Amino acid sequence: MNLLRPLAASCGLILTLSIVACTPPGAQPPNADDLNSSSAAESKPGHGAVAGASEESEAQLQLLTVDTTGRVGLLDLLDSSEREIAHITAPAHLSSDGRYGFAAHAAGVEIVDSGVWTWDHGDHSHYYRSEPELLGSVAGEGIATVIGGPLSTAGGTGVFFPTSGDAVLLDNTALAHGSVEELFRVRVSPHSGLIAPFADGAVVSETDANGHPSTLRYISADGSASDHTAACDHPHSALHTRAGLVVICTGGAVVGTTASDGTPEFDFVASPVQGAVLPTMSGRKGRPVLAGPSPDTGITLFDSRARTWDSIQSEFRFIAAGAVDDAESHVVAVDTTGRVHVFRDGRAIAVTTPLLTATDLTASTHRGEFEVASIALSLDANRAYLASPERATVTEIDFADNARISREFQPKIAPAVFAETGR
């Protein structure tokens, strides 16, 4: 609310948002008709339809780790083999869409392609593997918030720089071809905000006259601002589910979908606890249900398909949580002492011993004016992964089997930050 309305919508210009640069609409990625890429694929018998990549029979799950000196490693969860793949500026934060690692430092984001990804077909998936590589970087000011799209080979990835207010939409098709290209870069007032890929473009957070982040606006693929907006008080996390884009705001969540004619539609679903500052919520990639720590104790759940909020009561206070959203509604959460709790159908079923050290638990990252706990918990259909940067370990937890510790890894490239890829 209170957003400044566009003065001339037809020009795509608004007061709080001006276009800095954009590529022409519908620009073809450079490799679009590059027959060299086809010969590369055809030279390898058995390869699937993605140039240079092989189609595999199951998810090629890997742990992408970056140590404090910026060395980047990949640990293969299928055979436990390890390799060093790149050296980058040591990041403050690492995010991933399940394929690329987006390593944010004070002056930009470096992008690593882990070379493994899952292509979500809705009712089944396809799994691919290619060579991992360092793709390049995106320059900006401040520790960026990066939000990926549903598919790593199409659509875009949003990179928001809080210090300059630059909101960049990267071209995932270009990333898949090995180059970092910006579909557009727009500038809004500097704030702790976000840009999330959506429809053919993205939604970008905007501030009100007092500099408070208050609105989401749809920006189309050519970088022009639209009149499609949604009120969202302090948007602070966003992810894609099969039911649409979910942006968590204070007091509720915005679910973004597109009508059959492509028109963006935003639906604000107020949280039952009015005015509550909702936590960062997460879930298994693509699944509709998200979970996050409740403000005091217990877990908050949001079903983006049913558009309902729910909660799990617990005496414990949590610092990270995620919903597996499987048949038994497993939810995995980390408490303030570093123990991992598993809930099934809303009931606590198991808890581990502490897997994090006191140092791990107090580590945090400044993003804009906010301090974010550095706990990274990754979930797939069968296992959860939690890293202890101080102990340099990643613990694999079999949540469906009473939170059994199924494996513990000590990667050669210590996980100062980590992400699970191949998902």
Place this chain on the structure above:
Amino acid sequence: MSTIVRQRVHSGPRGIRGFLAATVTATLIATLAGCAIQGQPESAGAGQDLPEVVVTTNILGDVVSQVLGDAAHVTTLMRPNADPHSFEISASEAALLDRAALVVSNGFGLEEGLQQHLDRVRQAGTPMFVAGDHIESIPYTSTDSGAGGTDSGAGGSGSGDPDPHFWTDPGRMVDVVEALTTTLTDASAVAGINTADRTAIATRGEAYAGQLRELDSEMAERFSAIPSERRALITNHHVFGYLADRYDFRVLGTAIPGGTTLAAPSAADLRELVDAITSANVPAIFAESSAPDRLMRVLAEEAGIDVQVIELFTESLSLPGAGAETYVEMLTTNTARIADGLDPDALQLPTDRSAQ
């Protein structure tokens, strides 16, 4: 990581919207439009004067070629081992579609990535042959396990959409071949094929249909030797509905543990699979797994179950020599693998599962 299994697959453009947010659909289409990969090498020296027949999948490409012979130039958009749902075409292939004398597609939403091109050429008046229009379809039977990526929420069902994988039943392919032969020999339907060629096509189409009928009875014979209580396909493939329909199999889709979970398996990982194997009492399962040996070992050690893990050809022909170079070879290989796997006692020779 379990591989999810459902029989209900390939919802097609309309159905897929139930599964994916519209945004996802948009990006799927964007992929197709935005990047083209693997230009089909135009077959060298293929007579420029011959009519162009463009076929989407490589299985149908083989079938069309068998019927057409050298009466037309056949271009198959999908290469060996490719996935019909995610392959993409180049700008030159899109142009080829525009000047085709006939475009042959599978239908039932299989070529979801290509649909916009198919719609475009149809609107432009290019003759189209949709194989699915000429068979009696069966609906998907949903076995949503919900365990690893299936979407059991609203919009995730949609049972009743036709199953596009009719090629697992050669009987239905006979229907397609007959209809295709009729179309190709109709001078008003496909331009550029002369009278002599039309006669040859009629002959070849009849012979090929006969070959498929023979294969159908061979398959029926092989499968009937499997004790009926064992005629169950425990699988993470989602394409055998028509085969099951014709030869009286049960298809038991299930979650099959993958490499990561097999490294440190739990009872929970194996429960669903073990239950399926135990209740069906079969000596083999038909799974895609990068580590079939490890899966067999884990099943034996953790559950005391001794089964074979056998891979089948599902949605694409293989490269030459790999067992499914042609449609007939694909069916022959799969038949041998299924029959040998489910009825190992009947084996006359030591198992060489890669041989047909």
